[in-house]
Amino acid sequence: MKLKISNGRVIDPANHIDDQLDIFIDNGLILAVGKTPEAFIPDRIIDATDQIVCPGLVDISARLGEPSQQHASSISSETQAAIKGGITSLCIPPDTDPIIDSPAAVELLGDRANKAGSANIYIIGALTQGLEGELLSEMLALKKAGCIGVSNGLNPIRNTLVLRRAMEYAATLDLTIFINAADPWLQSQGCIHEGMVSTRLGLGGIPEAAETIAIARDISLIEHSRVTAHFHNISSGKSAALIKEAQERGLPITADVSPHHLHLSEHDIGNYDSLSHVIPPLRSTRDREQLQQSVREGVINTISSHHHPLDSDAKLGPFADTTPGISGLETLLPLTLKLVDDDELSLQQAIASITINPAQILGLDAGHLTVGAKADICIFNPESHCECLPEKFLSAGKNSPFAGWHFHNEVSFTFLNGQILYEREPNDLLSSQTS
Amino acid sequence: MTNNQLTESGKLKHFLTIEGLKRDLLTDIMDRAEQFSSLSGRQVKKVPLLRGKTIMNLFFEDSTRTRTTFELAAKRLSADVMSLNINTSATSKGESLLDTLHNLQAMHADMFVVRHNESGAAEFIAQHVAPHVSVINAGDGCHAHPTQAMLDMFTIRRHKQHFPDLCVAIVGDVLHSRVARSQIQALAILGVGEVRIIGPQTLLPTDSQTLGVHVYHDMEKGLKDVDVVITLRLQFERMQGALLPSPQEYYESYGLTQAKLDLAKPDAIVMHPGPINRGVEIASSIADGPQSVILEQVTHGIAVRMAIMSMALGSQPEQQDKTA
Numbered sequence: 001m002k003l004k005i006s007n008g009r010v011i012d013p014a015n016h017i018d019d020q021l022d023i024f025i026d027n028g029l030i031l032a033v034g035k036t037p038e039a040f041i042p043d044r045i046i047d048a049t050d051q052i053v054c055p056g057l058v059d060i061s062a063r064l065g066e067p068s069q070q071h072a073s074s075i076s077s078e079t080q081a082a083i084k085g086g087i088t089s090l091c092i093p094p095d096t097d098p099i100i101d102s103p104a105a106v107e108l109l110g111d112r113a114n115k116a117g118s119a120n121i122y123i124i125g126a127l128t129q130g131l132e133g134e135l136l137s138e139m140l141a142l143k144k145a146g147c148i149g150v151s152n153g154l155n156p157i158r159n160t161l162v163l164r165r166a167m168e169y170a171a172t173l174d175l176t177i178f179i180n181a182a183d184p185w186l187q188s189q190g191c192i193h194e195g196m197v198s199t200r201l202g203l204g205g206i207p208e209a210a211e212t213i214a215i216a217r218d219i220s221l222i223e224h225s226r227v228t229a230h231f232h233n234i235s236s237g238k239s240a241a242l243i244k245e246a247q248e249r250g251l252p253i254t255a256d257v258s259p260h261h262l263h264l265s266e267h268d269i270g271n272y273d274s275l276s277h278v279i280p281p282l283r284s285t286r287d288r289e290q291l292q293q294s295v296r297e298g299v300i301n302t303i304s305s306h307h308h309p310l311d312s313d314a315k316l317g318p319f320a321d322t323t324p325g326i327s328g329l330e331t332l333l334p335l336t337l338k339l340v341d342d343d344e345l346s347l348q349q350a351i352a353s354i355t356i357n358p359a360q361i362l363g364l365d366a367g368h369l370t371v372g373a374k375a376d377i378c379i380f381n382p383e384s385h386c387e388c389l390p391e392k393f394l395s396a397g398k399n400s401p402f403a404g405w406h407f408h409n410e411v412s413f414t415f416l417n418g419q420i421l422y423e424r425e426p427n428d429l430l431s432s433q434t435s
Numbered sequence: 436m437t438n439n440q441l442t443e444s445g446k447l448k449h450f451l452t453i454e455g456l457k458r459d460l461l462t463d464i465m466d467r468a469e470q471f472s473s474l475s476g477r478q479v480k481k482v483p484l485l486r487g488k489t490i491m492n493l494f495f496e497d498s499t500r501t502r503t504t505f506e507l508a509a510k511r512l513s514a515d516v517m518s519l520n521i522n523t524s525a526t527s528k529g530e531s532l533l534d535t536l537h538n539l540q541a542m543h544a545d546m547f548v549v550r551h552n553e554s555g556a557a558e559f560i561a562q563h564v565a566p567h568v569s570v571i572n573a574g575d576g577c578h579a580h581p582t583q584a585m586l587d588m589f590t591i592r593r594h595k596q597h598f599p600d601l602c603v604a605i606v607g608d609v610l611h612s613r614v615a616r617s618q619i620q621a622l623a624i625l626g627v628g629e630v631r632i633i634g635p636q637t638l639l640p641t642d643s644q645t646l647g648v649h650v651y652h653d654m655e656k657g658l659k660d661v662d663v664v665i666t667l668r669l670q671f672e673r674m675q676g677a678l679l680p681s682p683q684e685y686y687e688s689y690g691l692t693q694a695k696l697d698l699a700k701p702d703a704i705v706m707h708p709g710p711i712n713r714g715v716e717i718a719s720s721i722a723d724g725p726q727s728v729i730l731e732q733v734t735h736g737i738a739v740r741m742a743i744m745s746m747a748l749g750s751q752p753e754q755q756d757k758t759a
Binding site: 189194195196198199200201202203205207271272316317318319320321 | 439454532533551553554555556558559575576577578579613616640641642643645646676
């Protein structure tokens with residue numbers, strides 16, 4: 001299949017391209033950008049006039065609910081949701097059921113992904129056996145089975161000696177370690193940010209220190225072991241400051257943040273809105289501003305959905321009894337680009353934060369439109385208008401606090417390996433540009 | 436924030452929290468409670484205001500006094516009332532809580548009086564009941580206990596006429612106290628001059644000043660010249676979470692003794708939401724002494740709850756038609 005994407009504004013931060021260019025696709029690969037290759041006769045021309053053409057999105061952390069939690073969601077529905085959201089590659093943390101701490105678990109998940117999945121799925125292996133924080137997992141075996149990094153998921157390692165050795169061992173194998181930083185004791189008492197809203201609602205608070213203590217501890221051990229480390233889902237401004245300081249000392253540390261922490265704060269919990277129940281919790285408006293600034297400065301260079309699909313019962317109950325988590329695959333792109341509308345980020349920077357930056361952290365050959373690369377591409381319409389309607393999500397999880405928000409930048413096409421996997425129905429288009 | 440406990444015309448529909456209510460409404464409750472209060476001296480203590488109504492007390496957490504006064508209040512309003520103690524462990528998940536609720540609603544309840552150990556539970560239940568059903572919060576987690584706060588305001592008003600001139604001190608475990616949160620809100624709405632909270636840092640919420648109170652860790656300073664001293668019950672499990680070393684040390688610093696009470700105004704009143712731990716948060720001689728109004732609070736609980744229940748069920752037009 002030969003395709004030509006014509007006349008779009010191509011933004012490819014990896015190659016410093018922001019120009020009106022044609023893209024030529026052949027045999028699943030990008031054949032040319034700009035100049036028409038000789039004797040190229042496309043089977044289809046996609047007119048991308050007034051639209052933006054960028055690399056397919058790379059989501060550095062998304063939970064899909066597979067394999068055993070099939071009632072909530074499945075690889076099939078969640079990867080379709082990803083594709084609809086312009087995401088062509090996503091990375092799954094090891095805290096699935098069963099836990100990804102053996103080559104067999106990697107194979108099981110990999111098989112299912114190959115059969116049912118419509119996006120590229122990458123797997124992070126467990127750092128310790130059973131994520132229990134006591135014995136090292138067989139990281140070499142996990143690496144050979146295809147894991148692209150190691151992590152203890154949402155189970156923080158309490159024993160500092162184990163963490164130090166896990167980091168040293170991962171460094172030996174040249175594996176990146178992915179960290180959800182949390183002090184288990186300070187986190188255990190609460191369900192929302194400790195501050196004025198927890199005080200008003202009488203809900204247990206999780207202090208900012210639950211995150212900063214863990215990050216400070218981990219940075220010390222990263223400095224010692226020289227492991228390449230990535231912090232997931234930073235929620236507080238002080239955490240970002242710690243990371244910035246470590247980066248300035250030359251430590252191999254990167255970080256990501258979720259769109260909900262960039263757009264919402266503790267106040268969005270209102271009167272016990274369980275859809276805003278998420279861990280780490282939504283923090284103060286000052287934290288939100290500092291996180292936005294950290295993305296602007298590049299301290300946090302990646303934005304991730306931290307997708308966690310839940311069925312409706314999981315959000316039905318008194319706040320503390322509900323399950324934390326937000327369904328985010330289908331809002332990653334519009335919420336990231338809303339930061340551009342709000343003058344918080346440049347368009348190039350926003351796109352880099354969901355394409356090339358996470359791809360580089362994960363060590364993937366993705367997130368760019370270099371000639372010869374796989375044609376994973378997202379086309380979106382900056383002039384479109386749509387309302388966020390979670391009940392229409394393809395994801396099995398309709399748990400989004402962004403219902404009713406108005407977005408631009410709706411995805412109109414998603415290409416995976418040169419194939420069109422998503423094409424918005426022309427009758428959905430407010431400004432129809434398809435050929 | 437929208438106030439879903441009021442009808443469109445601003446009348447009481449549910450009574451979930453003091454937050455967001457107007458001073459006029461709180462005053463109405465107290466005025467109406469004054470009327471009901473005069474009933475208790477009569478031979479026949481009942482009025483027929485809620486005849487034919489069914490009120491269900493759903494207590495997911497143990498309580499004797501609150502449940503009893505709610506029952507008595509309902510009976511004196513001539514409602515049919517039943518109390519259910521529901522084991523929380525069997526209904527700790529939202530699903531089964533809703534199932535329980537829907538089953539009881541199918542028995543044509545007009546009002547649920549709810550106590551639950553999770554903050555926000557009353558709000559959650561109010562969101563899921565049928566439109567004609569009223570929900571009264573009889574205490575949810577650490578969030579709110581609005582009827583207790585109103586009976587406390589009523590008691591204060593009986594003794595101290597003018598709220599803006601008052602200085603009120605709340606002593607003890609404010610962090611875990613739904614009573615304190617509701618009291619602080621009610622005092623603010625009624626325009627009380629100054630509200631202080633007194634306790635060790637472990638028992639006061641983070642960012643307490645956002646509640647509009649002055650924070651004291653030193654009880655001697657905090658009690659200086661106050662008009663009202665409210666002591667809070669100290670839960671003994673607080674020793675477990677490393678919040679306090681021992682009840683003895685707590686009493687030493689924050690127990691209300693005569694020497695400390697003497698720092699308040701000479702006519703200061705002493706309150707406690709009960710049940711009292713004598714010798715832990717308050718000396719026996721003070722609990723039983725001339726400045727204590729603790730038993731009055733219990734008595735006032737009936738009239739205040741009658742006022743709130745009759746207002747909540749009277750606010751619905753179709754029911755007004757029926758009683759007319």
